[in-house]
Amino acid sequence: MSMSTMKIVSVVGARPEFIQATPVSRALRERHHEVLVHTGQHYDYAMSGAFFQDLGTPQPDYTLDVGSGSHAAQTAANLVRIEEVLQAERPNLVIVRGDTNSTIAGALAASKLHIPLAHIEAGERSYDRRMPEEINRVVTDTLADSLFCVSRTARSRLDTERVAGAAWWVGDVLFDSMLAFLPLARTRSRILERLGLRAGHFSLMTVHRAANTDDGSRLTSLVNAVNAVDETVVFPVHPRTRAALAANHLELAPNVLAVDPLGYFEMVSLEENARLIATDSGGVQREAYFLSRPCLTLRDETEWTETVEVGWNRLVGVETDAILEAWKGFSPPANHPPLFGYGDASQRITRILEGDVSAALQTGEIQDSEKSMGSNDNGAVLTAAGLEGIRA
Numbered sequence: 001m002s003m004s005t006m007k008i009v010s011v012v013g014a015r016p017e018f019i020q021a022t023p024v025s026r027a028l029r030e031r032h033h034e035v036l037v038h039t040g041q042h043y044d045y046a047m048s049g050a051f052f053q054d055l056g057t058p059q060p061d062y063t064l065d066v067g068s069g070s071h072a073a074q075t076a077a078n079l080v081r082i083e084e085v086l087q088a089e090r091p092n093l094v095i096v097r098g099d100t101n102s103t104i105a106g107a108l109a110a111s112k113l114h115i116p117l118a119h120i121e122a123g124e125r126s127y128d129r130r131m132p133e134e135i136n137r138v139v140t141d142t143l144a145d146s147l148f149c150v151s152r153t154a155r156s157r158l159d160t161e162r163v164a165g166a167a168w169w170v171g172d173v174l175f176d177s178m179l180a181f182l183p184l185a186r187t188r189s190r191i192l193e194r195l196g197l198r199a200g201h202f203s204l205m206t207v208h209r210a211a212n213t214d215d216g217s218r219l220t221s222l223v224n225a226v227n228a229v230d231e232t233v234v235f236p237v238h239p240r241t242r243a244a245l246a247a248n249h250l251e252l253a254p255n256v257l258a259v260d261p262l263g264y265f266e267m268v269s270l271e272e273n274a275r276l277i278a279t280d281s282g283g284v285q286r287e288a289y290f291l292s293r294p295c296l297t298l299r300d301e302t303e304w305t306e307t308v309e310v311g312w313n314r315l316v317g318v319e320t321d322a323i324l325e326a327w328k329g330f331s332p333p334a335n336h337p338p339l340f341g342y343g344d345a346s347q348r349i350t351r352i353l354e355g356d357v358s359a360a361l362q363t364g365e366i367q368d369s370e371k372s373m374g375s376n377d378n379g380a381v382l383t384a385a386g387l388e389g390i391r392a
Helices: 015-028 045-055 069-088 101-112 132-143 152-161 175-188 192-197 215-228 239-247 264-271 282-290 305-309 320-329 345-353
Strands: 007-012 031-038 095-097 117-122 145-148 166-169 202-204 233-234 256-259 276-279 295-297 314-315 372-375 379-385
Touching: 007 015, 007 069, 007 101, 007 132, 015 045, 015 095, 015 117, 015 175, 015 282, 031 069, 031 132, 031 233, 031 305, 031 314, 045 175, 045 264, 095 101, 095 314, 101 117, 101 132, 117 132, 132 233, 145 152, 145 215, 145 256, 145 345, 152 166, 175 282, 175 345, 192 264, 233 264, 276 282, 276 320, 282 295, 282 305, 282 314, 305 314
Parallel strands: 007 031, 007 095, 095 117, 117 145, 145 166, 202 233, 202 276, 233 256, 276 295, 295 314
Antiparallel strands: 372 379
16 A cells, blocks of 8 residues: 555444554544444443543544344444445455454455455464454454554464465554553542552452353352452453343452443553452453553463463463462562563554555564653553563
8 A cells, every 4th residue: 555545444342442443543644534433342331432532532433333232143233334334435444453243344344345454463362262252363364464463472373374464563552552541541540549449459350251251150260269369359340240240149249349340541540550460351461461460361261372471471260269379379570571562553553554664664673662651659660661560
């Protein structure tokens, strides 16, 4: 593609995609016309509208109101409505990100209309085909013309899979957002005061994966573990998880502060100030790493194997005893390498899409921008070279 102005349709539908879209939209809109399509996969204010307001993400040009439903129903509704948008707009390019039903629907619609497709966060794999997200990733990567990878590991994986599209390691646009918005989160969020928390004296837990919420025995094991933890645990409860807790007649102990889903600034504030984070979310695993927070992954596998390999993330599954042992004893090493780039992934993606690969990767490696974000109240110094944090 040339440096001439492009019309680009960007598809978003869920919380991680809203966060990722913001820095990419800003970079693209400096020279190009972006049409933002919100599928409505996450549709209530806490899971959707709050992120557009907090982050200053451009308001969607189209809201498709797909809502909830089975994977087949949601994907099919997305596919029909995205195709209608693409036929009306006739863009030069479609961008999808991540691994949601909105992702695969956008990829299929673009491919069937022969519109070039870019996939941000390409090459991630859990190698668990029981996960609908894994199917979405593999199919989208197979269809994409341009594949933008968060890590070197993902880039190498696509080489091994011999995908047809062109793949680049550009870094993580989620990290771009963290660098841009952490200072605002520190000044705007009052979540610690509202919940009566002290930095470093609580843990944070999120659970939303269908594998954990739809299996009563797994969810029971997770609840038994968090109820037995001897510290305060803040638990933002996803709507799916709240329904599953009620369906399984599970109650949380007094040490667990169950709160409604939070906006981005509140969530980042909790992540930065938590002693430890336990999650089944891929996005939260990465945010924990950006902020140098020890992370326990409440799954049997993870796409973010690099964080496990360097010792900052531990796979604990859902067995109560394993979770409690790690909750008390897990301590990451001092070394904290910059696995996910240096906070300029959005600019690199834009330059590559414009055809200026040499400008985006002029040295063949992502260079340290030495971009500082100052320090928090705990004295943690956060930089693009690693977001070094105080470790308990």
